[in-house]
Amino acid sequence: MDLLIWLIIIPLFTIFSIGIFNYINKKFVLPVVFTSAILQSGIAIYYIINRNNLLPQLYNVGNWQRDIAINLSIDNFTLVIFVLIAIMPLLSLLYSITEIQRKPAKFYLLINVLLLGASGMVMTADLFNFYVFFEIASISSYALVAFRDEDISLEAAFEYLIIGSIGSVFLLLGIVLTYQATGTLNMAMIPGRMAEIPVITRQVLMSLFIIGLGVKFALVPLHAWMPDAYQGSPISYIVLSSGLVVNVYFFVLVRILFIFFGVEFFQETIFTNLIVGWGVLSMLFGHGAALQQDNLKRLFAYSTIAQLGYVIIAFGLGTEAGIVAGSFHLISHALLKGAIFFTAGNLHKATGSYQIREMKGMAEKMPVMSIIFVLMLIAMVGIPPSNIFVSKWLILSAAVEAGYLLPAFMIVFGSFLSLGYYLRPVITIYTGYTGFPGKLPLLKFNEYFPTLLLAGICLIIGLFPGYILNIIDTAPEFLLEQSNFIIHILGG
Amino acid sequence: MKNISFNKLFSFSLVSLLGVLLLISFYDISNLEVTLSLSEHYINYGVEETGAINLVTAILFDYRAFDTIGEATVIFTAASIVALILPQHEASMLKTEFTPIVHQSIAFILPFFWVISIFLIAYGHLSPGGGFSGGVIISAMSILIIFTYGFHYMTRRFNVTRLSLIEDFGALLFLSIGVFGLIYGGSFLANSQAGVYLGNPGELLSGGLMPLSNLAVGAKVGTGLSIIFISLTRED
């Protein structure tokens, strides 16, 4: 059954009708939004469970032949993102009920637009259609950064808007030049014609794609927007961004690079070394910059940049083990970072600030939340039995297997470096008791439930990594072998 | 030479490097022998498959209607974002009052604009135009009304709430055309492939559901751009 188009139709219906519901009665908004979020999660879970007999699946929008239609496709590699689509949006919406008091209908609209863009980008197999969904997701991100209407949010939103527009201009240029060089927009027909293009032009095209998408997942020279944007925006958006959208941009870049240019192209040129080195650099840079932050949100933003560095290393290896390890790290980092951001938001209720030095004696005010926070920070470093430990182990072994000993050493070194800044909040929380300031902040159900659920999922993944590995172990088939993808889209 | 700072020099070298690389790749690409299989299909079979003689509209509303619904979402989102970021009395506009001469001639010319926009929307599949251009002319009318008769005259008739309701209904109409294709043609946004009667190419009622989707997009784009404009210009 072709359920995948409903991942587009449901958010579209929500976006278009939320204004009408809001006009009739404000009480209708929340049920509509949650119904649509639950339905989307349900579809994603349906595809994850029935992956063996449903995948790969193809959908021709408009019922045209496969070579001229816009195709939507789901294959095993897509499931990496589907795991996140199934979990993150629902929890983020749940958390936002108490966090967003001003104009909630607009917030739900924008979140739905973001979800539409994310699922569209993941599923589409048409290059220009991908650009449209890319812009949909970007535009809602800009607005969500500015949503809190504070000085820092507006300024960060403007900065993000400028950098993001430059990125999307480069992406559009890349897409237009690809169309001019190959005469088609179908992602499956491009790789065959790509081989005729001279090497320099192919490298220019590749750099255009890397710049355009790298802006969005904060590749290191282009990362400047991310800490500012995270500092100024609501927690629900940050969780959705670092937990889903950033990963989607990375996912799409990986797919474009592997399908269009092929692994052989990287291995023939020096690009494998370059990408792995880039990953190491961005990891070290992220850790180093995070050491100097005294705002929790900024610290975790730099930590996200560093963790994406690990993922870049894993995918840059270009081997099957590397891709599995990278996908695993993508998922586990997204889940754990979501839990950490939720916890930071909960702790914020007691202090009213995200500065680390203001959190003194937090263990007295919110004992349970503090313990969870500390445990998760330690898990982020990679102490067993956390899920990050498993994924870092996988990346390490993949790197050693492929013969990259220096990057493998750097991964271990980076983990020790990260211990330095994760321990600082821990020490602050457990020292400097200032006495009991008055009323204890009471956490509502929708505030502690997402935190506990995500933390529990992380623990389960750490103890039984097989659950996730089973889902993603066939992912490399559709990435390393271009012919599999082409046959899947165009037919035999 | 003193005034050239390091930043400017760095930017200049970066930009010229990019320019040289782009020139090389433009040169390479223009020398390639490309088979435009996609466009050849559109040109050779476009009219008989979609029933629209304007191929751009045929692509926008039939072959690649999925892009168009995404594009409509972008405008929709932008309108609501601008209305969110700029609430009442945030922006103001410098102005010279127009004279009665301008008022009278605008009043004389507005019906003409209506005719043009309806012509563009209705003949979208026959001549250059379509929902987007017609919508732009509709929003241009609201710009003219605001500039000549003032902001309050416009918002007394059409305030942002009412306009966004129209926009919602236009967008829902487009979405329901897509779902119609899903039910009758087996695929989202299927139009001619859903077995809709295409009519004779070149007549007003041809192209299947294309005039209807043009109408929906026209209503949506016109109201969306009007909302953006009303939000950006507020008089105190």
Place this chain on the structure above:
Amino acid sequence: MILLYPTIVLLICMGLYTVLTQTNMIKIIIGISIVESSIILLLGAMAYFPGAAAPVLDHPFELVADPLPQALGLTAIVINASTTAIMLALVIKLHNRYDTLNIHEIKKLRG
């Protein structure tokens, strides 16, 4: 035709240089608009080849211009217009808060 592609490259470079060096927010937006418009110009240039007719087939033609880049250009125009509207809204908001259009001064004011 031979001058068209260098012109497009020149426009892209001019726009990017504006974005990189200017401090006035409106001028930065103008720079971005220049780059976006030049890409739309590129789309238009790709569609045309000598002797081609506009792709409205009211009677049969031998050579028809490529309709796909024109449709893509229409989509790109709409998206760019939306982005520009959001940028302008943010600039209006920032100007109301800080009473300046210089982006460095805004950063300095916020501290």
Place this chain on the structure above:
Amino acid sequence: MNLELVIIFILFCSIISFYRLIKGPHPLDRIAAVSAIGIMLLIVLVLLGAHFNRALFIDVALVYGVLLFIDVLVMAKYFGTPGRREEDEA
């Protein structure tokens, strides 16, 4: 008379008018030049329509005329603000 010749001549005239667009000491001078060049190009569109014998160029010209009218009117409203001269001179 050959229509292509007329088109080339009008384009030549519009290029001459660009001088005022670039030089124009005041924005209003530039706006006057823009409206002049705009109408020249509109006529070029109409002539192209007659040259290729296709009505669609004339539809485009009509829409272009509408947008030109609105453009110039809006700019006239904005740049003619009373009191701007004192600001400029101060």
Place this chain on the structure above:
Amino acid sequence: MIHNFIVRFFLFSGMLFFLTTAIALIRFPDFYSRMHAASKCLIGGGISILIALIIREGPSPLSFRLLLLIVFLLITNPVVGHALSRASYHYGHVIKMTRDDLHERIFGDD
């Protein structure tokens, strides 16, 4: 024969008007005279060429649209010229004149 001659005459007069506009935009000294050149000559040049095309085409849907275009230009261009020169007056472009009625209308007798 006479038909062809009329078409050529109108085309030629249109070209002449356009050339006058282009030269006037460069040569005229102040804003109001440039404004005069831009509006008057364009109405003359544009409409001459449109009339030439209508005569060349004869009665047809195409010439109907051209007629519509003429009506549109005749309505809008004077309005634009009026708005522009008024804006320029408000801005403060003043030429030498013996009597300034608009100043009294706007600012009163002072």
